[in-house]
Amino acid sequence: MAKATTTIRQVLTYQPQHAAWFVANQALFNRVAAFYFEVIAAHEKLLDRSAQEALTALEQLTHTTRKNPAPIMPLSAIAEAIPAMFRRAAIHAALGSARSFYTHLSTWHTRKEKAQTRGKPFKERPPVPPRTWNKSVPFYVGQWKERTASSILLKVWTGTCWSWIKVRITGRELPAEALIGSPSLMKHGKQWWLHTPIEKPFSSPAKIEQQVTTNTATKICAIDLNLGEQIAVCTIQTVEGTILATKFIGGGRRISGFRKQQLGWIARNRRKTGIIAQGEQDNADLWRKISSHDDALAHLVSARIVQFAVEHGATILVFEHLGNLKPEKGKYSRRGNSKRAFWMKGRIFKYAKYKAWGERIITSRVNPRNTSRECARCHSLIARYHAGQPATGYTPGASLVLCPDCQMQGHADRNASLVIGQRLIARYQNPFQEKPQAPLRAERVVKATGVSRSQVARRKEKPSISQARHGAGNEHGTAQDGLLWMEERPSSIPHPLRLFNE
Numbered sequence: 001m002a003k004a005t006t007t008i009r010q011v012l013t014y015q016p017q018h019a020a021w022f023v024a025n026q027a028l029f030n031r032v033a034a035f036y037f038e039v040i041a042a043h044e045k046l047l048d049r050s051a052q053e054a055l056t057a058l059e060q061l062t063h064t065t066r067k068n069p070a071p072i073m074p075l076s077a078i079a080e081a082i083p084a085m086f087r088r089a090a091i092h093a094a095l096g097s098a099r100s101f102y103t104h105l106s107t108w109h110t111r112k113e114k115a116q117t118r119g120k121p122f123k124e125r126p127p128v129p130p131r132t133w134n135k136s137v138p139f140y141v142g143q144w145k146e147r148t149a150s151s152i153l154l155k156v157w158t159g160t161c162w163s164w165i166k167v168r169i170t171g172r173e174l175p176a177e178a179l180i181g182s183p184s185l186m187k188h189g190k191q192w193w194l195h196t197p198i199e200k201p202f203s204s205p206a207k208i209e210q211q212v213t214t215n216t217a218t219k220i221c222a223i224d225l226n227l228g229e230q231i232a233v234c235t236i237q238t239v240e241g242t243i244l245a246t247k248f249i250g251g252g253r254r255i256s257g258f259r260k261q262q263l264g265w266i267a268r269n270r271r272k273t274g275i276i277a278q279g280e281q282d283n284a285d286l287w288r289k290i291s292s293h294d295d296a297l298a299h300l301v302s303a304r305i306v307q308f309a310v311e312h313g314a315t316i317l318v319f320e321h322l323g324n325l326k327p328e329k330g331k332y333s334r335r336g337n338s339k340r341a342f343w344m345k346g347r348i349f350k351y352a353k354y355k356a357w358g359e360r361i362i363t364s365r366v367n368p369r370n371t372s373r374e375c376a377r378c379h380s381l382i383a384r385y386h387a388g389q390p391a392t393g394y395t396p397g398a399s400l401v402l403c404p405d406c407q408m409q410g411h412a413d414r415n416a417s418l419v420i421g422q423r424l425i426a427r428y429q430n431p432f433q434e435k436p437q438a439p440l441r442a443e444r445v446v447k448a449t450g451v452s453r454s455q456v457a458r459r460k461e462k463p464s465i466s467q468a469r470h471g472a473g474n475e476h477g478t479a480q481d482g483l484l485w486m487e488e489r490p491s492s493i494p495h496p497l498r499l500f501n502e
């Protein structure tokens with residue numbers, strides 16, 4: 001069984017004084033979480049341990065019991081009589097923040113050292129630990145009870161004591177078959193909501209290899225993500241190659257214009273205030289604004305991609321790997337903008353993958369090399385050009401393509417999207433055409449054939465290893481050959497092949 005996690009959001013109705021209690025409860029939670037962040041900072045080694053071990057160690061350091069009468073950093077110095085489950089929720093929140101902070105810090109150190117060994121200037125500011133805490137309070141088992149479709153009892157800190165209060169719930173009901181997680185109290189504007197994560201179990205969809213090799217009618221939704229106006233171009237095609245639908249998701253220019261404006265303001269503010277104090281995040285509000293805009297758009301675009309896939313009955317989503325960020329030259333706002341657009345592609349992928357999974361759609365990625373230069377119909381190199389200009393050469397970012405070999409003419413991003421889909425199909429029909437996923441297998445190929453791993457060469461030539469092994473140079477392999485090569489786990493490759501590895 002597989003599972004999908006979603007959050008059910010429900011509005012709460014409560015007595016007016018309860019709102020003040022929720023605020024007090026959250027303030028206490030954040031004080032305790034901030035306290036634990038300090039404890040972790042003083043015992044950084046804790047982060048190398050598992051969550052469970054770190055929790056135990058942190059309680060040992062802070063929690064007074066008969067067996068542990070004098071902990072090193074007592075929690076009681078902050079607040080008395082914190083319920084165990086409230087404490088544990090705060091510890092987990094602190095651990096999460098600390099893990100994220102120290103990971104960022106260590107990658108920052110790595111980048112700094114790298115720059116210094118190369119003798120390059122390094123101006124990037126180090127990440128800062130959270131200065132304010134504003135986390136929502138999760139209610140672990142024991143902090144809530146008697147949940148029905150219309151009400152729940154919550155144990156909250158009123159500012160003076162711990163108290164059970166009953167609140168009414170309205171909104172979407174919890175699905176009957178779902179596994180219910182710890183609800184959280186969230187404030188949206190002036191209104192308090194209850195967010196409950198739920199896990200929905202469902203039967204696992206068949207693996208991509210199985211879908212692709214056993215059913216030629218399997219529909220694949222391929223997505224080309226761009227930095228231009230068309231943020232995403234999606235196509236639906238079947239394994240046998242019928243193209244069924246295309247969708248353009250625009251809005252790139254608007255978000256880029258918005259970002260550019262904000263980044264311009266940030267740059268101007270920086271010029272005004274002069275040198276930025278070491279470690280200080282300037283223009284926090286502007287940054288937050290850009291970030292929340294980007295995030296909202298990534299959610300919107302990913303939701304539309306998944307919706308399009310669902311509408312057409314696609315069971316597989318495929319993107320290309322992002323590759324590396326190639327920073328643009330130019331003004332601060334331009335460089336910053338392209339960097340953020342790149343990050344957004346990553347977020348769209350992440351959100352789409354997660355949303356698709358809830359619809360039993362599997363997500364995959366393929367090698368991005370030359371997806372925009374290849375003809376989706378005959379795989380020759382195409383000419384890419386702007387409308388109204390001669391159809392020759394290759395102009396990156398231009399919107400039209402023409403294939404000199406088969407005369408295919410069309411939108412460049414749509415063509416790229418089709419190529420992305422075909423590359424996934426090819427992976428299972430002829431696994432040597434793409435850079436293999438498992439490095440182990442790639443090594444095998446090199447060792448076995450002595451053929452260079454040059455990607456262009458591999459695409460053009462037939463895999464000599466399969467010819468050697470199976471006699472006939474049968475392009476797609478028989479069903480059995482297919483099965484042989486479909487296995488993801490290198491360990492499951494049948495014995496005769498091991499020869500090449502040993």
Ligand SMILES: [Zn+2]
Pocket residue numbers: 375376377378379380403404405406407408
């Ligand atoms: Zn062509």
